[in-house]
Each structure stands twice: as C-alpha cells, then as structure tokens.
Amino acid sequence: MVPLPKAQRLQQVIRKIRGVGMVIKVERVLHMVGGGGETSYATNSRLQEKAIYRTKPILEIAVAEMYRTLLPEKMVVVDLGCSSGPNTFLVVSEVLGIVGDLCRRLEQKPPEIQFFLNDLPGNDLQ
Numbered sequence: 001m002v003p004l005p006k007a008q009r010l011q012q013v014i015r016k017i018r019g020v021g022m023v024i025k026v027e028r029v030l031h032m033v034g035g036g037g038e039t040s041y042a043t044n045s046r047l048q049e050k051a052i053y054r055t056k057p058i059l060e061i062a063v064a065e066m067y068r069t070l071l072p073e074k075m076v077v078v079d080l081g082c083s084s085g086p087n088t089f090l091v092v093s094e095v096l097g098i099v100g101d102l103c104r105r106l107e108q109k110p111p112e113i114q115f116f117l118n119d120l121p122g123n124d125l126q
C-alpha cells in the first residue's frame with residue numbers, strides 16, 4: 001500500500017479522534033507539569049538550568065552588542081516557552097545583571113525593560 005502524504009495522514013487521525021467524540025486541545029495537553037511536586041517541570045529542569053548557565057557568555061555577547069549599537073531607552077525581551085518559572089526567572093535575572101553592568105560601565109541611564117513571558121494557556125507560571 002502507498003503511504004499517504006503527511007497532511008492526509010494527519011487529517012485521517014483528526015477524523016478518527018472526532019469520530020470517537022474526543023476533543024483534544026493541544027495547548028491543554030502539551031504544557032509542562034506545573035507546581036513544585038516530584039514530577040513537575042520545576043523539579044525536573046536542572047538540565048535546562050545548566051544549559052542556561054553554560055550559555056550565559058553567549059547571552060552576554062548578544063546583549064552587549066545590541067546595547068552598544070543601539071543604546072536603547074527601552075528594551076523588550078521575549079521568552080517563547082517560559083514554562084512554569086524557575087529557569088525563565090534565571091534568564092530575566094541574567095539579562096537585568098548584564099544590562100545593569102553595561103550601563104554602569106558606559107555611564108548610561110538604565111533602559112526600561114519589558115519581559116514578555118509566553119507559553120501555552122494551560123501553563124502555570126509561578
């Protein structure tokens with residue numbers, strides 16, 4: 001039998017799901033496990049935390065290049081997939097620290113910084 005193209009296979013699956021009366025809202029099932037329990041994302045995201053610490057030098061270079069080039073009065077930082085919290089606050093704190101140091105060194109007034117923390121609707125940022 002010739003396999004169906006991906007889009008047709010997906011439509012078949014959706015028809016099957018509708019056929020058995022199941023309504024799956026992807027945004028309700030895909031988000032990380034909230035809270036602070038044993039199976040929560042907050043408790044099980046040490047690897048991502050490590051990656052954030054290891055990539056801090058890259059973040060420093062990126063923010064410094066942007067800041068020196070633009071000397072912005074306002075900055076917007078977007079976290080697409082911030083999950084339930086701990087790691088995203090670590091990044092927020094790193095960005096604030098990097099920008100603060102740059103402003104002191106360059107004797108500039110600190111910019112206004114807006115952080116947009118985005119995730120799926122069922123996500124519970126804490």
Ligand SMILES: C[S@@+](CC[C@H](N)C(=O)[O-])C[C@H]1O[C@@H](n2cnc3c(N)ncnc32)[C@H](O)[C@@H]1O
Nearest residue numbers: 030031032045048080081082083087118119120
């Ligand atoms: C592995 S977690 C990473 C969380 C966090 N950035 C960190 O470093 O620990 C990926 C996150 O992306 C979110 N996500 C996946 N698809 C998304 C979408 N289409 N829109 C917004 N968030 C999404 C998930 O809900 C999840 O919280």
